[in-house]
Amino acid sequence: METTGFERHDHGACIREGVSAVDDRCRAQGLQFTPVRRRVLELLLEGHRALGAYDILDRLREEGLGSQPPVAYRALDFLVKHGFAHKIERLNAFVACACPGESHMPAFLICRNCDKVAEAEADMRDGRLAESAAGVGFRIERAVVEAEGLCPNCQGAAA
């Protein structure tokens, strides 16, 4: 199990790679990676942070890419539907996926101080929750797992 998000890294490359990975997958699957969708993904990749739909809409508006809520929501729906982004229910906000295209059950580590969001793998098919669910005969199809706390950087800063 790995996480992505808190380590130092070449963030410019990170954005370029993220966009180009999605670009490839769209080509492979015959999906249209339009300018609005591309730009929304770039915005999401910018900070490893969750952005609200209206934050994104504001940016799009500044850039002349759309001005009404459905524009942002449709782009976000596209990205989420195809696994290129995720919704953080706790924040009513969205983040770029750390490993676009791979099917997974993502879990998130949300720093309450700097708002960065890291993605981890949390397959619910095993683990204690899965056992518990199996015990009562419940069949898990999807799962929202969002942990909130302090990231390594902010623990140092707070101390």
Added chain:
Amino acid sequence: METTGFERHDHGACIREGVSAVDDRCRAQGLQFTPVRRRVLELLLEGHRALGAYDILDRLREEGLGSQPPVAYRALDFLVKHGFAHKIERLNAFVACACPGESHMPAFLICRNCDKVAEAEADMRDGRLAESAAGVGFRIERAVVEAEGLCPNCQGAAA
């Protein structure tokens, strides 16, 4: 790890016990268990289902217990703050706590067919997510764990 919610049980007693347990704890802790708060808890206990704040508000309005959103939200905030109810982020809705007063890290099993919600224990201090978080130095303080799927009853019905 136990779950509560899908098993058959004496539901009348279930509500009475839930309310009276909270009543006791409020007395013990010097909290005011007012009529609005009590009624909201009863509504939440009624169906082991998640209710939206405005569903609750509608009921309160019918009963002359309040008519404006803050009335419902304040009662819900009180219940959530003291661990007598939980918010289901995935649904923007609320459920009564299955074991009021005990401090815990709850997880939820949400049936997408009948909308019933069962509560399980999902302590994040161990398990794979905890390991993963520890691996990157993230300190988990709270966690939202909400699994969606089919409850035992609805699996039978769908087949």
Added chain:
DNA sequence: TGATAGCGGACATACTATAACATATCAAGG
């Protein structure tokens, strides 16, 4: 008596998300 604190009533507003309908673009096929 006056001060304080908690609760609830009421009004207004902010934030999040979708419905519904119109228009544009483009590729496939007659």
Added chain:
DNA sequence: CCTTGATATGTTATAGTATGTCCGCTATCA
């Protein structure tokens, strides 16, 4: 060429979720 169908975007309006603020009531306590 032109029609058709599929997908994407533009636009208006509205639904659904949540909070800010001010006020008055009541209980309590110094």
